[in-house]
Amino acid sequence: MSSVYALLFILATLVLVLGLARKIVQYAKTPAPLKIPTTPAPVTRSGVVMRLFREVVLFESLFKSTKWTWIFSWMFHMGLFLVLARHVRYFIDPVWLPIELIQPFGKYAAFAMIAGLAGLLIRRIFVDRIRYISAPSDYLWLLLLIVIGMSGAMMTFVIHTDVVAVKQFFTGFWTFSGGDLPMDPILLVHLTLVAVLMLLLPFSKLLHIPGVFFSPTRNQVDNPREKRHLVEWARKLEDS
Amino acid sequence: MAGAEFKTPELSEFIEVPKLVEGTMEHITCFVAKPDHQEALGFPGEKVENWKEVAIDKMGDLLSRYRSFQVFMDACVKCGSCTDKCHYFLGTQDPKNMPVGRQDLLRKVYRRYFTFAGKYFPKLVGAEDLTEEIIDDWYSYFHQCSQCRRCSVFCPYGIDTAEISMAAREILDSIGVGQKYCNEIIGKVHKIGNNLGLPGPAIENTLEGLEEDVYDETEVAVKYPLDVKGADILLVTPSADFFAEPHVDGLIGYGKVFHEAGVSWTLSTTASEAGNFGMFIGSYENMRRVSLRIRQAALELGVKRIVFGECGHAWRIAYSFLNTLAGPFDFLDPDYPVPQHICEYTLNEIEKGTLELDKSENDEMSITFHDSCNVARASRMGDKPGGQFEIPRKVIKAVVNNYHDMEWDTIHERTYCCGGGGGILTDDLMEVRVKGAKPRMSAFKNVMEEKGVTHLAAICAICKSQFTKVFPYYGMDMFQIVSVHQLVSNAIVMNRKTPPEEAPGYGEDDDEE
Ligand code: HEM
Ligand code: SF4
Ligand code: SF4
Numbered sequence: 001m002s003s004v005y006a007l008l009f010i011l012a013t014l015v016l017v018l019g020l021a022r023k024i025v026q027y028a029k030t031p032a033p034l035k036i037p038t039t040p041a042p043v044t045r046s047g048v049v050m051r052l053f054r055e056v057v058l059f060e061s062l063f064k065s066t067k068w069t070w071i072f073s074w075m076f077h078m079g080l081f082l083v084l085a086r087h088v089r090y091f092i093d094p095v096w097l098p099i100e101l102i103q104p105f106g107k108y109a110a111f112a113m114i115a116g117l118a119g120l121l122i123r124r125i126f127v128d129r130i131r132y133i134s135a136p137s138d139y140l141w142l143l144l145l146i147v148i149g150m151s152g153a154m155m156t157f158v159i160h161t162d163v164v165a166v167k168q169f170f171t172g173f174w175t176f177s178g179g180d181l182p183m184d185p186i187l188l189v190h191l192t193l194v195a196v197l198m199l200l201l202p203f204s205k206l207l208h209i210p211g212v213f214f215s216p217t218r219n220q221v222d223n224p225r226e227k228r229h230l231v232e233w234a235r236k237l238e239d240s
Numbered sequence: 241m242a243g244a245e246f247k248t249p250e251l252s253e254f255i256e257v258p259k260l261v262e263g264t265m266e267h268i269t270c271f272v273a274k275p276d277h278q279e280a281l282g283f284p285g286e287k288v289e290n291w292k293e294v295a296i297d298k299m300g301d302l303l304s305r306y307r308s309f310q311v312f313m314d315a316c317v318k319c320g321s322c323t324d325k326c327h328y329f330l331g332t333q334d335p336k337n338m339p340v341g342r343q344d345l346l347r348k349v350y351r352r353y354f355t356f357a358g359k360y361f362p363k364l365v366g367a368e369d370l371t372e373e374i375i376d377d378w379y380s381y382f383h384q385c386s387q388c389r390r391c392s393v394f395c396p397y398g399i400d401t402a403e404i405s406m407a408a409r410e411i412l413d414s415i416g417v418g419q420k421y422c423n424e425i426i427g428k429v430h431k432i433g434n435n436l437g438l439p440g441p442a443i444e445n446t447l448e449g450l451e452e453d454v455y456d457e458t459e460v461a462v463k464y465p466l467d468v469k470g471a472d473i474l475l476v477t478p479s480a481d482f483f484a485e486p487h488v489d490g491l492i493g494y495g496k497v498f499h500e501a502g503v504s505w506t507l508s509t510t511a512s513e514a515g516n517f518g519m520f521i522g523s524y525e526n527m528r529r530v531s532l533r534i535r536q537a538a539l540e541l542g543v544k545r546i547v548f549g550e551c552g553h554a555w556r557i558a559y560s561f562l563n564t565l566a567g568p569f570d571f572l573d574p575d576y577p578v579p580q581h582i583c584e585y586t587l588n589e590i591e592k593g594t595l596e597l598d599k600s601e602n603d604e605m606s607i608t609f610h611d612s613c614n615v616a617r618a619s620r621m622g623d624k625p626g627g628q629f630e631i632p633r634k635v636i637k638a639v640v641n642n643y644h645d646m647e648w649d650t651i652h653e654r655t656y657c658c659g660g661g662g663g664i665l666t667d668d669l670m671e672v673r674v675k676g677a678k679p680r681m682s683a684f685k686n687v688m689e690e691k692g693v694t695h696l697a698a699i700c701a702i703c704k705s706q707f708t709k710v711f712p713y714y715g716m717d718m719f720q721i722v723s724v725h726q727l728v729s730n731a732i733v734m735n736r737k738t739p740p741e742e743a744p745g746y747g748e749d750d751d752e753e
Contacts, residue, residue, distance in 0.1 A: 023314070032307040033524060035560045038392045038400065039617055040625035040653060055396065065321040065394035073319065123320075128260045130320035132335045133344065135366030137357070138318050203356045204365075208397055211315030216308045217398035222620055224560045225577045228567045233305060237528065 019202025072119030079113025273418035284416035331675035339391035387662035388613035406522025434513035477549025478701035493725030511537035514554035520663030552612035552700030606642035612700035660706030
């Protein structure tokens with residue numbers, strides 16, 4: 001059974017990494033022929049870095065828009081971020097200091113994450129505008145993440161699993177020398193769903209993760225009068 | 241449908257988010273371009289036999305040429321943040337007028353043909369085959385988007401429905417289903433030089449008439465020169481400025497400013513249009529062709545600077561795209577940005593102290609300013625972000641005593657569209673225009689009631705035309721819309737007197753005609 005999981009995670013990791021890399025290469029290679037930053041926009045590169053930082057860390061545009069979605073979304077994402085950071089300790093030894101330091105917060109971040117996700121789900125079901133734009137997959141993503149979060153929190157707070165064994169499994173994972181995964185049902189559900197998430201992410205709306213960095217309305221410098229912007233296919237029109 | 245009956249929305253004190261009502265605007269369709277309009281722009285004259293393949297191929301082509309389109313198709317998480325931000329949704333309650341609802345009309349086809357999930361699990365992710373009905377929906381709802389970019393301000397990934405409307409319209413053009421309004425106009429620019437199809441002699445006549453009017457009023461011979469070689473400044477302005485109210489009062493104002501500043505300037509017959517509807521249909525090639533006339537005019541006339549008159553989408557193209565489409569402009573004076581906005585020019589003269597202004601001339605009015613979408617969210621003025629909000633307001637405040645802004649969440653980058661931008665300023669879309677104007681009308685009405693504002697000033701030819709038409713639907717007067725340079729024109733004190741021999745008609749026999 002453990003080797004099935006080992007295979008599953010090797011596959012999931014490959015799909016996630018290669019799938020995301022493929023999309024990132026595609027985005028990077030696709031030209032942006034015109035300057036279209038949503039203005040007012042920064043007039044320098046460093047200004048753009050700050051703008052993206054605010055979008056990624058604070059969800060600035062969402063904050064401008066609707067406070068409820070912002071609160072739920074930010075709770076979910078920051079919770080997820082801390083939880084993920086906490087998970088790093090299952091993969092490395094010795095554990096880095098910053099990861100050590102967030103352990104106590106990371107533990108409770110799971111609740112923020114689940115609460116945020118629940119808020120988003122309720123919103124999706126009850127606000128007529130959001131319900132209208134939702135496909136089945138939009139609900140399923142939220143449910144998937146909720147179940148992942150809840151099964152994880154169960155193991156942290158209620159039915160503990162053998163964390164040392166899990167760590168041995170994942171650190172020895174690439175060499176198949178990791179020993180056995182404990183056969184706890186909650187752990188297996190948790191891991192299976194995480195693998196599903198990794199497998200589907202590059203084919204889904206979770207492409208907002210690379211997307212936010214490549215969005216021309218957010219990542220372009222507002223300097224069209226000072227600097228001529230010309231992409232290759234547009235240059236060809238000039239030659240003909 | 242042209243001329244169909246509809247009800248003008250009631251204005252409320254707050255701009256409320258309405259309940260969804262599906263299909264309220266499904267019946268909307270605008271006139272389809274005739275074969276010769278289509279062919280003049282390089283599109284098929286009529287709907288092609290194999291429209292389905294052509295449309296999908298075109299979508300693939302655009303995905304590979306526009307990063308915006310590719311990223312925006314993928315990145316939407318259906319968070320709904322944009323759903324209540326579109327004036328057309330607020331005015332019509334139609335969910336396909338919510339920005340993401342509009343995008344999804346295209347996205348569901350993208351997913352079906354270009355993504356793994358949509359190819360194998362279409363139901364799960366809401367992917368759909370391209371059908372005749374979807375094409376009809378595209379034609380209807382992508383002509384109910386004024387490409388105002390308000391949605392992109394509030395989207396966490398900056399997804400800009402304007403980009404998606406442009407792509408959709410380009411796909412429609414490529415299968416031979418173009419919009420008459422835009423495509424006919426672009427043809428006129430290619431052939432005659434401006435959107436209204438005014439030939440050179442007509443412009444010359446108009447300008448002579450203006451010179452006489454201004455002389456009668458001020459006894460100063462302000463020149464409105466056309467095709468003058470060696471002038472310092474080429475002024476490129478929307479052709480509406482040549483005759484319609486209140487546009488022409490703006491043109492009179494530019495002339496007075498140049499006169500008082502003592503610079504030589506000229507208009508051009510080849511570039512007698514600042515507007516460029518190539519953007520509305522998403523066609524880089526047409527937009528470029530229209531832009532190149534300006535370069536050509538600047539070269540032929542040997543000017544040193546280019547200044548743009550009051551026009552919103554024209555300023556977006558001028559500011560953001562002109563250097564790309566028709567640059568480099570290294571033959572112009574490097575001391576000035578290329579191009580400059582007339583408001584930048586006028587404010588600079590005001591700050592230098594060249595102009596004497598008498599604000600009391602505008603005292604019978606109380607003014608508010610409408611930030612035009614393309615200026616507010618797609619361009620800049622001056623050298624700091626947000627200059628596009630400050631500079632026109634500074635110009636206005638220098639020439640009027642009574643000024644009040646509308647509510648903070650309806651101006652600056654949050655401004656509401658006039659309802660007529662992006663290629664829908666046509667009578668066959670009157671219902672869309674009137675309903676889409678609702679949020680702007682509410683905000684204007686509030687500032688009228690609360691602050692006693694009487695007039696709305698704008699720097700966009702489309703906004704001005706739109707307000708002239710829709711004000712009466714909301715019980716307002718069409719003359720409540722004014723040009724910013726009309727206000728300047730009223731206030732400016734003409735100090736550079738005219739020697740008699742320069743007056744229009746000097747030396748001509750009185751009974752000559
Ligand atoms: C660069 C990192 C990320 C940024 C900036 C980001 C940002 C956002 C924003 C602004 C939203 C919209 C608000 C909302 O509906 O929640 C959103 C939604 C979402 N994000 Fe992220 N996200 C990031 C990473 C992730 C990751 C790693 C995951 C999961 C593995 C994820 C899963 C989701 C999901 C499922 C939604 C949709 C929520 C809903 O259905 O309402 N995001 N993200
Ligand atoms: S660009 Fe403007 S008109 Fe178009 S969907 Fe967005 S908000 Fe609506
Ligand atoms: S705000 Fe952006 S991500 Fe959210 S639904 Fe609208 S387009 Fe999609």
